[in-house]
Amino acid sequence: GAVVSQHPSWVICKSGTSVKIECRSLDFQATTMFWYRQFPKQSLMLMATSNEGSKATYEQGVEKDKFLINHASLTLSTLTVTSAHPEDSSFYICSARSEGKRLAEAFFGQGTRLTVV
Amino acid sequence: GNSVTQMEGPVTLSEEAFLTINCTYTATGYPSLFWYVQYPGEGLQLLLKATKADDKGSNKGFEATYRKETTSFHLEKGSVQVSDSAVYFCALSRSNDYKLSFGAGTTVTVRA
Numbered sequence: 174g175a176v177v178s179q180h181p182s183w184v185i186c187k188s189g190t191s192v193k194i195e196c197r198s199l200d201f202q203a204t205t206m207f208w209y210r211q212f213p214k215q216s217l218m219l220m221a222t223s224n225e226g227s228k229a230t231y232e233q234g235v236e237k238d239k240f241l242i243n244h245a246s247l248t249l250s251t252l253t254v255t256s257a258h259p260e261d262s263s264f265y266i267c268s269a270r271s272e273g274k275r276l277a278e279a280f281f282g283q284g285t286r287l288t289v290v
Numbered sequence: 291g292n293s294v295t296q297m298e299g300p301v302t303l304s305e306e307a308f309l310t311i312n313c314t315y316t317a318t319g320y321p322s323l324f325w326y327v328q329y330p331g332e333g334l335q336l337l338l339k340a341t342k343a344d345d346k347g348s349n350k351g352f353e354a355t356y357r358k359e360t361t362s363f364h365l366e367k368g369s370v371q372v373s374d375s376a377v378y379f380c381a382l383s384r385s386n387d388y389k390l391s392f393g394a395g396t397t398v399t400v401r402a
Contacts, residue, residue, distance in 0.1 A: 177333065207389065216294070217379070217392040266334070270388050279388040281326075281334035 175201045177269050179282030186257055186289055194252045194285045196267030202247035203269035207279065208240075211264040223250050257289040292317045296380045296393030303370055303400050311365040311396050313354075313380035321382040323347075323356050323363040324390070328377045337365075337378070370400045 176199040186192045196206055205224050209217040221237075223229040223244035231237045239261075241253040250269070254261055264286050270279040297312040315321065325337040325347070338347030340356035340363065347354050352367045363380060380393040 179333070205387075209390075209392075214394065216394045217390075219389055219391070222389060268334075268388070268390075278336050278339075279390070283331070283333040 175199075175269075175271075175280045177203075177267065177280045177282045179267055179285055181285060182283055183286040184288070186287070188258055188289055189256055191253055191255045192257055192287060194254075194265055194267075194287075196250045196252070196269065196282050198248045198269045198271075198280070201269075201271050203250070204247065204272045205270050206244055206250040207268045207270075208242060208250075208252050209266045209268070211266065211284075217266060220252075254287065257287070259289045262287055262289045292321065292382060292384060292391040294380050294382055294391055294393040296378075297396055298394070300397040300399060303398070305371060305400055305402055306369045307400075309365075309367045309370045309374070309398065311378055311380070311398070313363045313365065313393060315361050315363065315380075315382050317361075317382055317384060317391075319384060320358075321384050323354070324381040324383070325352070325354055325363070325365050326379040326381060326392075328379070328395075330376070334379065370398075372400050372402050374398065375400045 178197045180195045208220045211217045221229045221231045229242035244250040266284040268279040268281045293316045322341045324339045326334040327337045338349040340347040343358035345356045354365045377395045379395045381390040
């Protein structure tokens with residue numbers, strides 16, 4: 174299968190600072206990338222969908238000014254958590270897919286554990 | 291809205307035991323159904339999928355059948371191995387855009 178790399182795998186930051194998480198498709202061009210968030214012992218919740226070169230589409234209840242998503246190229250999407258607070262501590266996972274038939278499924282990164290102190 | 295409910299874990303089994311993880315869903319129309327697996331330290335991987343009623347997805351000895359009458363997609367494996375220890379997620383998407391709604395995940399530990 175195709176490889177999606179997420180960086181960093183974990184990060185600790187101070188309250189009020191911003192944190193950027195990268196999601197890269199290493200061996201295919203990702204026309205669409207998805208960002209999910211997982212709270213302990215809960216489901217992965219879709220936060221937003223991003224298509225290369227256009228603005229992200231956010232799910233209901235997700236603050237777009239707090240979770241900035243940039244899908245600047247076909248291999249890179251970034252999620253920036255702005256002015257982070259302890260309640261933003263969570264596990265963030267990206268997935269990527271291509272419109273091409275061979276890669277119709279979505280491939281997931283390893284996830285990023287964010288802890289805000 | 292769409293939702294997925296799966297059996298809570300953790301589940302601990304001995305090698306060669308039979309594994310079942312229940313999954314039921316709520317959705318309008320005809321969603322596609324998936325099982326994803328996350329091995330320790332790795333990202334989620336698609337294990338199997340079914341896109342219409344009565345379809346059976348299978349992979350690596352795992353099977354799941356899309357049952358529309360019971361809105362279920364239970365995962366089964368007849369004889370598990372230690373290497374099957376992982377977290378298993380049931381998921382659905384309303385269309386083929388892969389915007390997924392996930393269950394909470396079930397942690398499975400297989401002991402030798």
